[in-house]
Amino acid sequence: MSERVPRPRTTPRVRAEIDLDALRANVRSLRARVSGAALMAVVKADGYGHGAVPCARAAKEAGAEWLGTATPEEALALRAAGLPGRILCWLWAPGGPWREAIAADVDVSVSASWSLREVTDAARAEGRPARVHLKADTGLGRNGCQPADWPDLVAAALSAQRDGLIEVVGLWSHFACADEPDHPATDAQLALFREMVGYAEAQGVRPEVRHIANSPALLTRPDTHFDLVRAGIAVYGVSPAPELGSSADLGLRPVMRLSADLVLVKEVPGGHGVSYGHHYVTPGETTLGLVPAGYADGIPRHASGTGPVLVDGKLRTVAGRIAMDQFVVDLGGDRPRTGSEAVLFGAGDQGEPTAEDWAQACGTIAYEIVTRIGVRVPRVYVNERPTG
Numbered sequence: 001m002s003e004r005v006p007r008p009r010t011t012p013r014v015r016a017e018i019d020l021d022a023l024r025a026n027v028r029s030l031r032a033r034v035s036g037a038a039l040m041a042v043v044k045a046d047g048y049g050h051g052a053v054p055c056a057r058a059a060k061e062a063g064a065e066w067l068g069t070a071t072p073e074e075a076l077a078l079r080a081a082g083l084p085g086r087i088l089c090w091l092w093a094p095g096g097p098w099r100e101a102i103a104a105d106v107d108v109s110v111s112a113s114w115s116l117r118e119v120t121d122a123a124r125a126e127g128r129p130a131r132v133h134l135k136a137d138t139g140l141g142r143n144g145c146q147p148a149d150w151p152d153l154v155a156a157a158l159s160a161q162r163d164g165l166i167e168v169v170g171l172w173s174h175f176a177c178a179d180e181p182d183h184p185a186t187d188a189q190l191a192l193f194r195e196m197v198g199y200a201e202a203q204g205v206r207p208e209v210r211h212i213a214n215s216p217a218l219l220t221r222p223d224t225h226f227d228l229v230r231a232g233i234a235v236y237g238v239s240p241a242p243e244l245g246s247s248a249d250l251g252l253r254p255v256m257r258l259s260a261d262l263v264l265v266k267e268v269p270g271g272h273g274v275s276y277g278h279h280y281v282t283p284g285e286t287t288l289g290l291v292p293a294g295y296a297d298g299i300p301r302h303a304s305g306t307g308p309v310l311v312d313g314k315l316r317t318v319a320g321r322i323a324m325d326q327f328v329v330d331l332g333g334d335r336p337r338t339g340s341e342a343v344l345f346g347a348g349d350q351g352e353p354t355a356e357d358w359a360q361a362c363g364t365i366a367y368e369i370v371t372r373i374g375v376r377v378p379r380v381y382v383n384e385r386p387t388g
């Protein structure tokens with residue numbers, strides 16, 4: 001069992017414990033599976049809700065060679081916190097902080113002529129070339145350059161490289177259906193990726209890294225690893241999809257443990273409505289426990305009546321609606337003391353539910369469960385220093 005940090009004097013009513021040793025173990029396990037490629041730990045969206053900076057540090061301690069973020073602001077925040085090494089960010093809007101990224105030695109992604117123009121202008125102003133990854137749309141239909149526009153983008157990038165304004169260091173793409181192992185789109189995207197990379201290389205691009213794999217592709221398709229894999233959800237110990245197995249099946253350990261202290265335990269008669277709308281009515285005389293966490297904390301309201309919670313060794317279910325700040329569980333006559341811990345999700349090996357269980361209880365993906373945990377929930381870091 002992992003060691004717990006001493007509780008602060010004022011115990012937060014609800015907290016997300018983040019076990020950085022679990023995160024390091026996940027990174028080591030993922031690196032072992034991609035022996036031929038480097039590993040990028042994706043820490044966008046505040047490290048999928050776990051805290052970007054501590055998670056980025058722990059990932060690097062465990063050997064992650066790269067860090068990845070969606071926005072440039074996220075990448076710049078990592079640099080400002082002192083994180084060294086390669087950082088790639090890929091979600092740019094017109095007028096974005098290109099100069100700041102170049103000055104901070106952050107790699108950038110380019111999918112279109114507008115962003116190539118902006119990055120070359122910024123490089124000229126900064127007096128230093130930008131490190132660019134050209135992104136191909138091989139079938140996701142989201143960001144990335146369409147095959148029909150690829151020759152123009154490659155030609156323009158090579159011209160900017162000859163002018164000393166950029167270095168094309170990466171060629172990359174992103175999968176649409178890697179979480180469905182037998183989906184034919186993955187093979188089709190892979191074939192097109194090879195073609196688009198081949199074209200760019202034939203024109204003279206010499207990429208340092210070619211990359212397309214996310215967590216599900218990392219775990220199921222070694223033929224997609226190329227030079228670099230971009231792992232997000234797996235770093236946090238969460239399975240990308242139930243079809244791929246649980247975290248334990250995948251050799252991963254969930255990093256976040258979300259718990260709260262019961263703030264009230266009381267007896268109520270049968271036939272008593274519970275929470276807004278009275279969607280739950282006590283079937284008989286029972287006890288209710290009040291959990292001080294709600295949708296403002298990121299507990300999905302869609303889990304009303306379905307979310308699982310471990311209280312005093314027993315699995316309970318959210319009774320009635322989840323409100324903004326609180327919800328209720330029916331304790332079936334048990335009387336745990338006020339202050340007893342209610343565990344919403346964790347590693348799953350102490351009888352507690354997992355983020356995957358919550359995803360299933362409310363019809364979403366586990367990515368959303370951990371990422372949406374709100375700013376009102378303090379992150380409590382466990383095992384901040386590497387122990388192994």
Ligand SMILES: *Cc1c(COP(=O)(O)O)cnc(C)c1O
Nearest residue numbers: 042174214215216230231232233
């Ligand atoms: C979020 C993201 C990833 C990581 O995906 P996971 O499924 O969490 O591993 C990789 N690449 C890109 C472009 C992303 O946006």
